[in-house]
Amino acid sequence: MNTIVITIISLSVIGSLSGVILFLIAQKFKVFEDPRIDDVEGILPGANCGGCGFPGCRGFADACVKAESLDLMFCPVGGNDGMVKVAEALGRVAATKDPTVAVVRCAGSPDHRRRTNRYDSAMTCEIASGLYSGDTACSFGCLGLGDCTVVCTFDAIHMNPVTLLPEVDDAKCTSCGACVKACPKMIIELRKKNKKDRKIYVSCINMDKGASAKKACSVACIGCKACLKACEYDAITIENFLAYIDPVKCKLCRKCVEVCPTDSIQEINFPPRKKADVEVAVTETQANKTIMEGF
Template sequence: MYNLDINIAHEILNWLIGLVGHIPLPLAGVGGGIEAKESVDIAATIKFTLVFIAGVGAIFGFGLAFAAKKFSVQMDPRIEQVRDVLAGAQCGACGFAGCQQYAEAVVANAEVKPSLCTPAGKHAAEIISALTGKKAVAMEPVYSRIMCQGDCKKSIKKFKYEGVRDCRAAVLAGGGDKSCAYGCLGYGTCASVCPFDAIHMNEFDLPVVDIKKCTGCRKCAEACPKKVIEILPGSKGVLVACHSKDKGAATRKNCQVGCIACGMCVKVCPFEAPSITDNVSKINLDKCRMCGLCATKCPTHAIVDMLLPRGKAVITESKCIGCNMCMKVCPVNAASGELKKPHTIDAARCIGCGICVAKCPKQAIDGTFNAQEVFEKAAQKKQSA
């Protein structure tokens, strides 16, 4: 049996060699003939080896070339053109894994918008629209919002952390060194992962977002172990910057600017946007009109108004009929006047909430920013930056 196996192997090798030169292979082993030679021709051996390798390589090369042609997939040339105009940051702000994936999707899928690459800007969106035949729709800019104000001066710590200055490392040490289990640790992980240098740590170890650079790519939100970063539309600027679910007394003990669930925002909001859930106020952004009234009434200043400074309401006397509606709805008593006579607005008291603008039956009041105007201003600011 052993001799038979050797003979079969010998026949196979002779057949392969025959493809590249018909050079006979000497038999060796039990049952095999042995041809003894006094010397070996090194040059011939090397030549044979090279010819053999070249032949085998040629066979596999032709096979690979045939397979590549047979199973090749034609790629739409527009994909490469779209890829060239994208920012190339691989940030994921578009919702796809990377720029290549977005380029493929926006070309192949009619539902994928051409303006999702916010880092590339409006000009890139117009080019992609022209390449794909889609209509360019302006997208409201989104920004990272830090939902915590408890810096090192306004919050307390339960121990001194001396490890690696990274929030992900610090949280491994008993959940972090802050007494508030829900607060920002302040070790700059969000700043280190931001691909656009849009986040910096201030002098009190709290991250600050530069909206001129922020693209809303979500990398900071994904990296934050405490989940205190949210990606929100630019026009939604009145927010409860606190995630603490501790009871009011515990929150007040741990942080000066934490939400104590007092319910004041619920009482004063004319649009029923805030509600108290799990010992913390939540603002329904779909209901919120960004009047900022809750921010002015919050006793701990846990609610921030990022739309400041606001415009002041101004009454056009020629249009005013003196109906007293502005006086009835103004939450800070800034409107005054006699019935059926033109009214006035006290600019020192006016907070620019826009409630009187919305309620005036004659549209005699203007001068305040609404959400759309805020969005337009934010978009203009980013384009000019």
């Protein structure tokens, strides 16, 4: 009986003493943190993807609280809605951005792009690109070793085992930009997100002269300027034998796709065209245009 009492008393004394000491130390070493950082962090998606350019969501929250204005702050995962909430919490105005999505600008599947050698070292794109131009004749194209898939926090980009090219899942992609940074060939671009995930883009970044580009890959952009002439909206530029479609100026009319001799311009998520029926194609384009303008 005595033992029990002594035990209880001594343990209670030790416990409360420790508690007091802990409390005093906690007070002494307390770090003041703006409570708004916690609020903002609560609003953020918590993926810690680094797409905002800050180390993790808390880093971004901290930066948002400290920043003079939110003009340069943007969380691609939370998007405009998220930023509006952040701005409300801080009593400021959020900068809005058009939503974007990652696009892989290479279509050189093995059918189109001849393999010229066999790569046998550590299987990452970064290491392969540090060694040489790649295992195909095109020194610009995708290496197919999937560094972009490894860095994606959102499971939104996967290697297609047939084409050996990465494919972006538009629904999952938050355009955090991790894959863009990971790709040593700089193939991936964040482009404006359109209605129904429609996309028109040049799926090639080969800057060689047309002849050698074509020799390396049958779907390479050869810089022939056919699309430049076809485009009514001045959205296409050609530099270093390579066409680029400005996603903001592009009205998704698909005329460039029709004229491209090497099929290097992709149209994605469009309704199928009626064969050889130019009239219809044009009306459809008009319809699309109206939709877009109304948008």
